[in-house]
Amino acid sequence: MWLIYKKEIIELLRDRKTLFFVVALPIVVFPLIFGGLIYFMAEVESDAQSKVLTYAVSGQEHAPDLMLKLKEIETFELKTLEGDLGDEQVAKTAIKDGKVDFVLQIPSNYGNDVLASGQITLNLVLNDAKVNKARSRLVEVTDIIEDANQRAAFDSLGVNETMQEALINPILVEKVNVADEREQAGSVLGGMIPYIMFLLCLQGAMLPAADIGAGEKERGTLETLLLSPVNRRSIVLAKFATIGTAGVLTAMITVFSIALWGLVALQFVPEGKGLTFLSEFMASIDWIDFVLIFLMLVPVVAIFASILLAMSIYARSFKEAQGYMSPLVIFSFIPVIIALVPGIELKGIWPWIPLTNVALAIKELVKGTMDYVQLVAIFGSTVLLAGLLLSFCVYWFNQEKVLFR
Template sequence: MLLKIYLKEMKDCFRDSRTLLLTVLLPIIMMTGLTLFYEKMISDGEGETYTLAVENSFDTKHEEIFAGFDTIELVRSANPEETLQDGEAVAALVLSANFLESIENGEKASVTLTGDSFSQNSSNLMSMVTNALAAYEKTITASRLQAQGTDLSVIQPFTIEQKEMSEEDPNINLIAMLIPLILALAIGVGAGPSASDLFAGEKERKTMEALLMTPVSRSTLLFAKWLTISSIGALTGIITLVVVAAEINFLTENLKKAVTFGDNAGLIVGLAVLISVIYAMFNASLLMITSIIGKTVKESQSYSTPVMMLAMFPTLIITGIGINELGFAHFAIPIMNLFTLIKELLFGIVNYEHILITIGSNLVGMVILFIVGRIMFMKDKWVMN
């Protein structure tokens, strides 16, 4: 009987074009957009130029300051800052009068760099200009010290060598933030319409009373509906992983270079699928409760929206935490542990203790939420409209 009810609910869900749209098409669009966005964000900007507004008096001697910075394109104007305001440049550079002569004579000179820190292009250009001016400043300082017969070690008493703790591509951290976020949102968006329809929808259509009159226990009905929501969420999660993997492999270059699992590729993919399924079951328990509470589909969707928004907070928390700083709490808190475990797996780390903590905490949370949903479903005040 449980299998028959389950298959019936699955067929009803996939007959609904809205469910198919939200379960398959919308997550794919979301994943594609976010994947391409992160690929563009971490690209090195090869072939892209930035326009810098300078004064008309900016001649070839001044241009030598930016030698080696081929991505900087100079735009001369009578008023560089006005040119910037008109949108003809992304930053403006104004030098004090007789800038080069003042430096040669040891007199005071100044530079004014204007830009918009809220603009990515302007920030990039300002950073490049600052680096070019800093290098030019060091050259001037070294020349003056040599002219005075001073050893250059005076201004550089020691050297700094910076090493990364991990040899992984730094872009892997962005993927570790991207994939769990897409996965959590896709599972929530995919399972949400089904959850709202299976409980609140039944009440709104006045079919719940007839369903409860059948010779099937409420526990069986509840479990079949919960299993349907879990299955749709798990299916969405698996589709998410497959599509993201395909897009990273065929549509990106930088993200593709960052992902290297070595000999553990099969194990890591299998664990990622397992975690997705378990998270879908936990998410189904939450959505089931919101649907039981709601009297209509619209009301149920209003209750489920905050549940989906919970997936945004781990992104803010986990992003700034190093892989070696993750502790017990990060793997024990449901929803957050989806982000922490997948982040660990993407770095090629398979820690079975962390995997068991994550699975165990999600199963405990799922059981508690399911029991709460069962208690509510057994009472007519929650299932009768």
């Protein structure tokens, strides 16, 4: 068995395509994709906040103080348009034609005396499908005016500051959160980690699986291997171990690569608050939890490796094997999605549901709220399923009608 395993590993190492998917892809491509996505999102957010927006105003004569403050905003540019901009249809047409980015409609009852004017409604007509932060920038200005008007009205009524606060917010609900920072961050990040890890384990195992099963059929080397003085169970176990090794290595290399690139980014990116938080969050996780996450991935990889090997053995060609394996990527997301459903926790029957239990356990380990007693059910169910699937692979490989179909 180990001789065949060594032979399969050497063949994988000689295959440049496999090395790319197992080593180069996790070390370079995945971190670049994740980093590029984060950078792109940050740039879009920054551009939306700093982009100069053109606008027109209807009824500006009613709000001279508001107009002065709007003109002070460097990212706003006032334009004068023909037509009745107080008509919503005219305002919409101006925006659709690209004449301005938004139109502000000021009502005739606008005034700084709240007691006289009552509640004022400003209509902001814009294309909200575009990311431009127009409303948030406008609200920053109106909040200042609103606060000043409120204070002036309360002063005229002789209401002191304590009563002013009580009238503005009659009832305050103060939240006392018993969860620490790790648990709060883990509740968000903990659901993403199983998603990424499952995908990486499966992706890293797919190419080797297709090659050492269906690929050998195409090359005509499977018959030679079957004629060797090695029983078929050992052949299956060797191929299974090879696929599992590739899957685990891909996941491990990717995680270490992302961590390494994150440390590099911390050194060279000036505004690295998010990265600093992520680094501190990862540092708060105990090493034993990292070990348990890795150990739980082993039976997960075994499940994937068994299914992939069975598909590869059945397929007539490398291309056919890839066709069978591709839908498995979609099905692998289902356990993770179930684990993300609110109300589903690592209690009751869920520790016994393979794959979903691992996704839930990883989330709990990341949060620091893991009930370690549940590890018995988690490892028991996943190892049992992996063993059953591996036994099926051995049976499958012993069927001549499957090998030579």
